[in-house]
Amino acid sequence: AQSVTxxxxxxxxxxxxxxxxxxxxxxxxxxxxxxxxxxxxQGLQLLLKYTTGATLVKGINGFxxxxxxxxxxxxxxxxxxxxxxxxxxxxxVSDESSGSARQLTFGSGTQLTVLP
Amino acid sequence: ETGVTQSxxxxxxxxxxxxxxxxxxxxxxxxxxxxxxxxxQGPQFIFQYYREEENGRGNFPPRFSGLQFPNYSSExxxxxxxxxxxxxxxxxxxxxxxxxxxxxGNGTRLTVT
Numbered sequence: 644a645q646s647v648t649x650x651x652x653x654x655x656x657x658x659x660x661x662x663x664x665x666x667x668x669x670x671x672x673x674x675x676x677x678x679x680x681x682x683x684x685q686g687l688q689l690l691l692k693y694t695t696g697a698t699l700v701k702g703i704n705g706f707x708x709x710x711x712x713x714x715x716x717x718x719x720x721x722x723x724x725x726x727x728x729x730x731x732x733x734x735x736v737s738d739e740s741s742g743s744a745r746q747l748t749f750g751s752g753t754q755l756t757v758l759p
Numbered sequence: 760e761t762g763v764t765q766s767x768x769x770x771x772x773x774x775x776x777x778x779x780x781x782x783x784x785x786x787x788x789x790x791x792x793x794x795x796x797x798x799x800q801g802p803q804f805i806f807q808y809y810r811e812e813e814n815g816r817g818n819f820p821p822r823f824s825g826l827q828f829p830n831y832s833s834e835x836x837x838x839x840x841x842x843x844x845x846x847x848x849x850x851x852x853x854x855x856x857x858x859x860x861x862x863x864g865n866g867t868r869l870t871v872t
Binding site: 647675677679684685686687688689692694695733735738741743744745746747748749750751752 | 763765790792799800801802803804807815817849851853857858859860861862863864865866
């Protein structure tokens, strides 16, 4: 069965520094991959997605992620952190059996703190 | 464009009771999925509905059930509530296409005492 591992449950960066949130997945079929962000007391907002095509995916708020099949990774980056980026970030992979983006397996999340 | 809306935002129930949570899909979306997010964890897939029928289910017991209505809105029903059912319940809508991403509502926080 598919799975997602997010390395580091808490990550702290200084404002203006590089943000790197790590995600590794396992899937026996070509996956769809997603990053979602969750602000306190809110639902999940889609940051970016990889379905097919270009392996470097650009999302909202200056975030991007690169699908690396050989490393089974889909790490999220942003060149310069902003205070408003402080939130919890979830990586997710599509379900193997359905191949559907509607049935996702989520990682346990990474809480990003941005220090002034 | 109207996003996904869920009601109520918070709910407190007693163990053994039944609860109904409601969700209105984003305008134009025809598929609804429900997820459970326990405190400190990622969301877990409960089930999804398309054309008013359940179409895909995660590892949840039958006391979790749902409905989808002709206007694509949906309900999640949980019978015989247990303490471990305390969680944030997230509704998400999408198109039926396999690569259509989920758009989430803000969730219903259920507390079972």
